[in-house]
Amino acid sequence: MIELTGINHSYRKNRSGLRDINLTIEAGESVVLLGANGTGKSSLLKIINGLIFPASGRYLFEGEPVTKRSCRRADFVREFRQSVVLLFQNPDAMIFNPTVFDEIAFGPRQLGLQDVDDKVRHWAHLLDLEHYLDRPPFQLSSGEKQRLCLAALLILDPRVLLLDEPTSYLDPGTTGWLVDFLRGLELTTISSTHNLSLAPELGRRTVLLSRDRSVAYDGPTDELLADRELLKTAGLTHIHGHEHDGVEHRHYHTHDWD
Amino acid sequence: MRHRLLLLLYLAAVLTITSLHDPVLLAALLPVAFLLAGRDLIDLAWRALAAMLIFNSVISISYAVIAGLRGEFAGGYLILINLRVYLLTFLTFLLARKVNLFSALSFSRTLSTLLSLASSQIQAFRRLFGEFNQALISRSPVRPGPRDLYRHAAVTGSLFLRRALNDMTDISQAMRSRGFFINSD
Secondary structure, eight states, X not given: OEEEEEXXXXXXTTSOXXXXXXXXXXXXXXXXXXXXXXXXXXXXXXXXXXXXXXXXXEEEETTEEOOTTGGGOHHHHHHHHHHEEEXXXXXXXXXXXXXXXXXXXXXHHHHTOSOHHHHHHHHHHHTTOGXXXXXXXXXXXXXXXXXXXXXXXXXXXXXXXXXXXXXXXXXXXXXXXXXXXXXXXXXXXEEEEOOTTTHHHHOSEEEEEOTTXXXXXXXXXXXXXXXXXXXXXXXXOEEEEEEETTEEEEEEEOTTOO | OHHHHHHHHHHHHHHHHHHOOOHHHHHHHHHHHHHHXXXXXXXXXXXXXXXXXXXXXXXXXXXXXXXXXXXXXXXXXXXXXXXHHHHHHHHHHHHHHHOOHHHHXXXXXXXXXXXXXXXXXXXXXXXXXXXXXXXXXXXXXXXXXXXXXXXXXXXXXXXXXXXXXXXXXXXXXXXXXXXXXXXXX
């Protein structure tokens, strides 16, 4: 479904960026993009969403190249933007309509779909937003905004949902709700995170981006979590030293690991 | 030293341009400014024009209509205002391109700090603005219409304003906490 071959990308000349990324993601997979801050997780998601374009390499979605040129074609964009949607890390970036209802209805109205009203109410109900439909979105809490953005994306009936650090603005309770909700969706998901305890909840397959912004690991999430040396090299865990009854003790340590 | 001197020259040029009221004199300064730009001339000339075009067009047209209705229209005044704004904009872009402001303001701790704060805010808002635009593109299977673009711009503008106010409160509290205002209290 998604095929990335030899992708290289940098925001500025002479600055290092994503290096030689090769990934194939099949329909229905739930993939976690794991990496420390600044390893290019967001850039990779934006490449997959056709928002930025690699300096070199090839990106195919359903066998069709996603390039600057193809993203200028109205027929391609209509299909692609409906199929591949991205939940931004900052939900405020996605919200600009006067009411919650209008926000959810934005995509279907653009596409001229039928039964927009029913669809909005359906997704508002599923995401527990039905009491807020007439309210301005900026009055919502961060968790409610996140749910609103999800509703606005899922109403398009996409095939791929990209999530950029989806829990960074959420409290633990809402994080738990989001994880359960995502598990119930029957679509391809690619979620970025640097949270090790969250990774197994978000997908069975994990792609680890190293500090040099290349793929350091691509395989089962549980196997990666057992490789503590690799996690340490990737900047996701560290060796912590402390004393027990005067005896120094050192072990791998992370602050979000259960 | 060179950067400080260039900054002083810029400030002197701003004073001169704002005190000149003869469009011919201002027009004569334009080629001088263009010469100073050297290789960057075309790029800076276009940038300056793009930066002032919409705002000045609205002001100029409004002035022309109102003054015309009152029978007080003065073409020379309109040319003077537009020339002055263009020259000032061009010179400001030239300053940003040629002068290292950090080096120019290094003589004052306060000015250097304020410049650092302003630069970091500009970078943060530039990044945020890019993010907001990408989100609109990402959410739009069809090219957004004028109404959507207007809404998006309005919401982005008001959010940026709120954010800037919040940031300013945080920054001034952080500066106070770090003893920045200790000598001015």
